[in-house]
Amino acid sequence: MKNLFSGLTMKEVKLALIIAVTFFLVLPLFITEGWISLVIEILILSLAATGLNLMLGYAGMVSFGPAGFYAVGAYTTALVLMKTKLPFVLAFVSGPILTALLAVCIGWFCVRLTHVYFALLTLAFSQIIFTIIHGWYSFTKGDDGIVGVPIPDFLSSIYNFYYFNLIIIAGCTWFLWRIIKSPFGKTLQAIRENPQRALSVGINVHRYQLATFVLSGLFLGVAGTLFCTFSKNVFPNYAHWLKSTEMLVVCLLGGINVFWGPFVGSFIYQFLDNFISGYTLYWPLVLGTTIILLLLFLRGGIAGYVANRISLKQKTNKQVN
Amino acid sequence: MTLPGVIIQLLCGMSTAMGIFLIAVGLSLIFGTLRILNLAHGVLYMLGAYLCYWITSVLLPNIGGSFWWSLLLGPITVAIFGGVVEVLLLRRIYNREHLDQYLLTFALVLIVSDLIKFAWGVDFHPVPIPPVLNGAFFFMGLPFPKYNIFLICCGIFTFIGLRYMIYSTKLGKIIRAMLHSRDMTSALGINVPFVFTVVFMLGCWLAGLGGALIVPTISASPGMDMNVLIESFVIVVIGGLGSLSGAFLGAIIYGLVNAFGILIAPRLAVAFIYIIMIVVLIIRPWGLMGEPEK
Amino acid sequence: MFRVTKLKKSFGGLAAVNKVDFTLKKGEISSIIGPNGAGKTTLFNLLTGHIRPDSGSIHFKDKEITFLSPNRVCRSGIGRSFQKTNIFPKLSVYDNVQVALLSHHKKTRNLIQESGTIFKEETEEILQTLGLLDQKDMMAGLLAHGDQRILEIGITLGTHPELILLDEPTAGMSPEESKETMQLIQSTVRSRNLTLLFIEHDMSVVFGISEIVRVMHLGSIIAEGTPQEIRSNDEVQRIYLAEESQ
Numbered sequence: 001m002k003n004l005f006s007g008l009t010m011k012e013v014k015l016a017l018i019i020a021v022t023f024f025l026v027l028p029l030f031i032t033e034g035w036i037s038l039v040i041e042i043l044i045l046s047l048a049a050t051g052l053n054l055m056l057g058y059a060g061m062v063s064f065g066p067a068g069f070y071a072v073g074a075y076t077t078a079l080v081l082m083k084t085k086l087p088f089v090l091a092f093v094s095g096p097i098l099t100a101l102l103a104v105c106i107g108w109f110c111v112r113l114t115h116v117y118f119a120l121l122t123l124a125f126s127q128i129i130f131t132i133i134h135g136w137y138s139f140t141k142g143d144d145g146i147v148g149v150p151i152p153d154f155l156s157s158i159y160n161f162y163y164f165n166l167i168i169i170a171g172c173t174w175f176l177w178r179i180i181k182s183p184f185g186k187t188l189q190a191i192r193e194n195p196q197r198a199l200s201v202g203i204n205v206h207r208y209q210l211a212t213f214v215l216s217g218l219f220l221g222v223a224g225t226l227f228c229t230f231s232k233n234v235f236p237n238y239a240h241w242l243k244s245t246e247m248l249v250v251c252l253l254g255g256i257n258v259f260w261g262p263f264v265g266s267f268i269y270q271f272l273d274n275f276i277s278g279y280t281l282y283w284p285l286v287l288g289t290t291i292i293l294l295l296l297f298l299r300g301g302i303a304g305y306v307a308n309r310i311s312l313k314q315k316t317n318k319q320v321n
Numbered sequence: 322m323t324l325p326g327v328i329i330q331l332l333c334g335m336s337t338a339m340g341i342f343l344i345a346v347g348l349s350l351i352f353g354t355l356r357i358l359n360l361a362h363g364v365l366y367m368l369g370a371y372l373c374y375w376i377t378s379v380l381l382p383n384i385g386g387s388f389w390w391s392l393l394l395g396p397i398t399v400a401i402f403g404g405v406v407e408v409l410l411l412r413r414i415y416n417r418e419h420l421d422q423y424l425l426t427f428a429l430v431l432i433v434s435d436l437i438k439f440a441w442g443v444d445f446h447p448v449p450i451p452p453v454l455n456g457a458f459f460f461m462g463l464p465f466p467k468y469n470i471f472l473i474c475c476g477i478f479t480f481i482g483l484r485y486m487i488y489s490t491k492l493g494k495i496i497r498a499m500l501h502s503r504d505m506t507s508a509l510g511i512n513v514p515f516v517f518t519v520v521f522m523l524g525c526w527l528a529g530l531g532g533a534l535i536v537p538t539i540s541a542s543p544g545m546d547m548n549v550l551i552e553s554f555v556i557v558v559i560g561g562l563g564s565l566s567g568a569f570l571g572a573i574i575y576g577l578v579n580a581f582g583i584l585i586a587p588r589l590a591v592a593f594i595y596i597i598m599i600v601v602l603i604i605r606p607w608g609l610m611g612e613p614e615k
Numbered sequence: 616m617f618r619v620t621k622l623k624k625s626f627g628g629l630a631a632v633n634k635v636d637f638t639l640k641k642g643e644i645s646s647i648i649g650p651n652g653a654g655k656t657t658l659f660n661l662l663t664g665h666i667r668p669d670s671g672s673i674h675f676k677d678k679e680i681t682f683l684s685p686n687r688v689c690r691s692g693i694g695r696s697f698q699k700t701n702i703f704p705k706l707s708v709y710d711n712v713q714v715a716l717l718s719h720h721k722k723t724r725n726l727i728q729e730s731g732t733i734f735k736e737e738t739e740e741i742l743q744t745l746g747l748l749d750q751k752d753m754m755a756g757l758l759a760h761g762d763q764r765i766l767e768i769g770i771t772l773g774t775h776p777e778l779i780l781l782d783e784p785t786a787g788m789s790p791e792e793s794k795e796t797m798q799l800i801q802s803t804v805r806s807r808n809l810t811l812l813f814i815e816h817d818m819s820v821v822f823g824i825s826e827i828v829r830v831m832h833l834g835s836i837i838a839e840g841t842p843q844e845i846r847s848n849d850e851v852q853r854i855y856l857a858e859e860s861q
Contacts, residue, residue, distance in 0.1 A: 062420055109603055116358065116419065117606040120558050121599065127551060128595045135588035142588075183730045186706075187723040190714040193703035200663065200701075201715040201774050202689035203723060241551060245360075245427055252424050282439065288431030295425050296413060 024166055033158050037230075040162060042270045043169050044227050049250040049262030050176055051219025056248070057256030058180055059212045060192030061111075062119045065126025066247050069217040071239030073099045073224025075133060075140065078149045078234045088152045092225055099221025100214050107213030111206045114195075123241060130239035145235035149228060165226055172222055179215065180259060188212055249287075253294065255301025264303040325461035330580045332460075336469035338576025339476020340538075343531030345553040345560075346483065346568040347524030353500045353563020354520045357411065357422050361429035363550030364437075365525050369399050369532025370541045371437055374446040388451040388537075396529035403525025407518050415517075430546075438543055446541040468537060475534055479527070480569050487565055496520060500563045501612075555598045561611020570610055616641045616810065617778055622671035624661055631657040633834035634671070639778065644804060644811045646821045648845075649831035650854060655814040656698055658831070659782050663695050664688040675778070689718075694776030696767045698783045698814075704756030708747055711755050711766055713738045715773025738773070744803055745769050761792045768800065772807070779804070781813035785820055793820050800824075818855065822846070830854070 028036050052066045077095040080086055086094075106125045113121055133140045140146070155161045179185050187208055191198045195205050228234050237243060246269075254265025272290070276283045298305050348362045376391035384390075406429065414421050450468050457464035487493040495516055539545065556575050560567025575594055582590035607613045617639040624632045631654045639645060649655055660666040662673060664685040672681045680691055689695075703711050716734040717723050742748040745765050750758060755766060764784060771779055784800060785793035801824045804811045815821045821828055822842040830838040830851050838848050845851055 056420075062423075109599070113602060113606050116562070117602060119358075119419075120554065121602045123551075123554065124558075124595045124598045124602065127555075128592050128599075131589065131592040131595065135591065137588065178727050181729055181731075182727055183717045183722045183725045183733060186710060186714055186730045187717065189706055189710075190703050193705055194701060197697075197701045197703065197770070198714075199685045200689055200695055200697075201770060202686050202718045203714075204686050208723070242547070248420070249424060249427065252420060256420070282435050284431035285435035285439075288428040288435070291424055291428035291431075292410065295421055295428070296410075299421075 021170070024170075028159055028162050036158055036162055038270060038274060040158075040165050040230055041227075042266050043165060044223050044230065045247075045250060045270060046263045046266040047169050047172055047226070048220050048223035049247050049254075049266055050173060050259075051216050051223065052247050053251050053256055053259075053262045054176060054179065054188075054219070055212050055216040056251055057258075057261070058185060058192065059188040059209060061209060061212065062115075063216075063244075064119045064123035064241065064248075065129075065244050066122075066216070066220050067241065067243035068122075068126025068129040068239050069099045069103060069220035070224040070227075070243065070247075071129060071133060071234075071236070072102055073221030074228035074234045074238050075146070075224075076221075077225045077228045078146045079140070081149050081151070082146060088155075092229065095225030095228070096218050096221035099224070100218040103214045103217025104210070107210045107217070111209040111213060123244070126239060126244060127241065130236060130241075133239055134236040140236070143236060145233055147233045149232045149234070151229055151232055155229060161230060165230065168222065168226060172219055176219065177259060184208075184211075249291065252301055253291070255304030255307070257300060258303040258307050261301050261303040265301065268302065325463045328460055329463050329465055330584070331577070332465050332469065332473070334576035334578075334580030335573070336472045336576070337579055338572040339473045340531060340535045341549065341552055341556060341575060342476045342569055342572035343479060343527050343534065344549055345556040345572055346479075346565060347527035347531075348553045349557045349560070349563055349565070349568045350496070350520055350527075351524040352557065354496055355411070355415070355517050357415075357426065358419070359524070360423065360426040360550065361406075361433065362524070362528055362553060363546030364430045364433040365399055365403060365528040366532040366535075366549055367437060367541070367546040368402065368433060369395050369529030370448075370536035370545065371441055371446070371532075372398055372529070373533035373536050374448050374541045375441070377448055378446070386451070388448070392530070392533050395533045396526045399529030399532075400522040400526035404518055404522045407521040411521065412514065412517070434543065434546065441541070443543050448537045448541065450537045472534060472538075476572075479530070480565075483565055492516070492519065552594075555594055557608075558598050559594075559601050559609060561608025564608060564610040564612075567608050567610030571608075616676055617812075618674040619662070620672045620674070622658070622661055622673065623669050624657060624666060625669060630834045632661060632668075635831075635834075635836055637829060637836060637839065639810055639812060641777075641810055642808060643826055644801065644824055645827035645829065646825040647812070647814050647829045647831050647836075648816070648818055648821050651816065653831040654834040655831055656782055659695065659780055659814060662688075662780060663693060689774055689776075692775070692777040693780065694771035694774045694778070695780040696764075696771050696782055696784060698786055700760070700763045700767060702755045702763055702767055702770065704754070706755055707752050708742065708755050708758065708766060709738060709751040712741050712769045712773045715770045719774045741769050741772050744772075744806075745799065761788050761796070764788065765796060765799070768803075772803070776809065778810045778812070781811065783814055783816060785815070785817070793817070794823075797824055 027039065031039075048066070048070055052063065055061045055063055073095040076098045077091050080091040080094050081088070084091075106122075110118055110121045110125070134142055136142070155164055180188075187198070187203060190201075191203065191205055191208055199205050224238065227238075250265040250269050251262045252265070253268055254261035254263065272287060273283060276286050280286070294301070300308065344362060344366050348359060351357060351359050351362070372395035373388075373391040376394055377387045381387040381390055410425060410429075411422075414425055454468045454471050457466050458470060459465075487496060495511055498511075499516065552575065556571035557568055558571075559574060560569070560571030574597065578593050578597065579590060582593040601608060619635055619637050622632055622635045623630065633654075635658060647655055647658070657666065661668050664680070664683050664687065667682060672679055674680065675691055675693060678691065680688055680693075683691065703714065706714070713730075713734060716737055717730070720734065722733060739748060739751070742751055745768065747762060747766060747769065750762070755763065758766060764786070768781065768784065771781075781800070785796050788796060797820055800811070825842055827839065828842050828845045829836050830845060830848070832854050837854075838845060838851055840848070
């Protein structure tokens with residue numbers, strides 16, 4: 001796996017990381033506020049997609065309903081802030097925690113099914129979440145959404161929020177990276193490759209799938225909570241299946257077999273969205289065509305393609321030496 | 322609630338059910354034979370609806386019976402479009418993972434809905450109900466639109482027609498064999514790609530027909546495909562992926578649950594059907610009328 | 616150490632495995648042979664918890680394991696391989712074996728530690744025994760068919776079994792390959808002091824290394840004995856001749 005997909009040595013990875021961190025640290029000094037908020041959105045979507053990809057790419061569990069968890073995270077924080085006097089930290093933490101708890105309940109049912117049935121069950125649950133948010137007007141304000149969530153002042157400045165966001169996302173990404181490199185991560189890949197065989201080497205497949213489901217839900221919850229804190233508004237369409245599909249597209253665009261695939265996907269997706277929307281009303285048309293071209297001519301997503309090229313190059317280098 | 326009220330509610334549910342049945346059954350057939358979860362199915366339904374509007378109001382506005390012409394021509398156009406898509410795009414990704422197929426059909430959703438927006442704008446386009454079907458019947462003093470009765474009949478006739486096709490024709494035999502096991506059919510020397518194209522076109526035709534039949538009751542508008550797609554999914558899952566009778570049963574359950582659920586809890590009625598879907602998926606993942614995969 | 620009593624399983628009225636009794640002694644190498652459709656693989660699936668028996672019982676080291684799930688059966692010390700090659704195709708050869716070790720040592724819940732070097736020595740030792748060490752970084756699915764079958768035995772060894780059940784370990788191999796593989800299996804089993812039970816369709820493979828041969832036909836064990844005894848058994852002769860003439 002490591003030779004196939006990352007193709008980089010530990011040293012190179014560390015170097016790349018240092019460059020990336022420095023880049024993001026100094027970035028706000030050079031760009032306008034509009035761009036900063038775009039970068040924030042990109043990072044939040046990246047986190048959601050990377051969390052989803054733990055399930056999708058590493059455990060091979062195709063979920064059609066990640067947006068449900070994203071919305072639960074966002075709504076929990078929003079509702080706690082609106083309806084209670086609890087401090088911000090508690091409100092912020094409650095989002096991911098509640099999402100993870102919900103993921104335990106939903107996942108318990110879902111992991112019993114396989115393939116397309118698993119996917120459809122996740123879709124059904126996320127649609128229920130959507131319906132509840134949409135229909136329970138007295139509690140969630142339904143279609144109107146919750147507008148003007150009281151966020152503490154120190155996060156109202158976009159610069160402060162940028163760094164707050166960056167720290168949380170860097171932390172979560174680091175944790176996700178450790179997970180996929182850990183024995184747990186390897187076990188997940190084994191389950192993805194061959195659940196029956198995994199069972200026969202003594203792995204309790206369902207339990208690991210449930211754990212993945214919950215971890216994935218946790219990170220989706222963090223992403224939702226961050227987005228709520230950022231935009232100060234939440235709307236029911238956060239739970240809509242279109243949002244779920246957007247996350248899947250982001251993962252696939254970048255490449256699901258590469259850890260940083262969803263990051264690349266998120267960048268490209270949001271950039272295209274912003275640029276093309278500026279020029280034409282027909283952004284979906286462009287996106288759709290891009291997806292089809294990618295599918296037909298660039299299998300494995302963009303990051304997957306690049307990673308393959310790198311490992312190919314290394315192989316030829318080795319042969320030359 | 323009085324008896325006539327119940328009957329009217331029942332009819333309401335049935336007419337919703339039969340409209341959505343046309344779409345769901347195509348989705349189910351396509352999944353059963355091609356093993357593709359066709360997200361573009363909703364948008365094909367929308368295309369059918371817009372074509373119906375366009376034929377009745379722009380192409381043939383002044384001849385009598387333009388609606389009937391649109392019922393004939395619209396779905397066929399959708400089917401031809403579907404055939405082209407199948408041959409040019411879907412065919413290249415049958416042996417890929419589910420996700421790639423999911424993504425491709427999603428791309429089609431984006432493209433087709435944007436092309437529709439490009440061609441017809443974002444306004445609502447009403448389609449008049451043909452004069453013969455305008456007005457209402459009375460059941461024990463309560464009115465019920467004639468057109469909805471017509472919809473119910475169309476759904477039932479389509480179901481009977483499809484059943485005949487599946488159980489009594491050669492194509493039907495092949496489709497049933499494919500639903501059962503794919504390897505067997507290619508071993509029997511059947512031209513699989515050709516059958517795939519035909520089934521996909523049939524599914525598209527049904528979606529187009531659904532669109533054309535439903536549009537007089539709701540007007541053609543952007544976004545009309547979104548809910549329909551999800552509802553069709555739910556129906557197909559409840560009935561059983563790939564099962565014809567399952568789609569019919571699922572649609573009826575869907576229609577009735579909606580019609581009566583609204584009386585119990587108006588705002589959360591939509592959730593009931595998802596709860597049914599979850600229960601079915603947990604107890605019988607292959608659906609009420611489907612067969613477990615071997 | 617391993618005892619099967621009156622094990623029975625039918626599918627729709629047809630008894631696939633019918634009142635099978637046998638015991639295995641520690642360190643014994645034995646085999647089950649029989650024509651296709653005799654119920655051999657079903658028997659294995661019953662033994663490892665993949666299918667639940669209708670009646671009968673299975674005891675391993677004086678504990679009943681009849682209704683345990685496959686992962687619990689594995690934990691109790693029984694490893695198995697499958698008739699159809701059953702590896703983790705997109706993981707490296709190294710990872711294939713390492714996952715089994717991680718599972719055996721209950722390390723799979725570890726979320727933080729870097730996994731690459733855990734049990735490195737042991738993994739490489741197993742690969743060395745099987746002659747796969749040179750190819751450890753290769754994607755398992757790209758190995759030659761014979762090597763994939765051997766890797767599967769490596770995965771099985773990774774779970775530290777005391778008893779291993781191999782389902783047609785040489786399926787799809789050439790006669791020379793089969794012979795080499797069986798010798799490899801024999802020496803590995805001996806040096807690790809394991810108990811081995813394997814299924815084979817091809818009689819010639821079996822007689823070389825088995826101490827006890829059992830013949831299965833239509834769901835029942837019809838003969839049990841040393842290779843010489845089985846070879847001279849009339850009924851066995853008849854069954855195999857009948858099959859060949861078909």
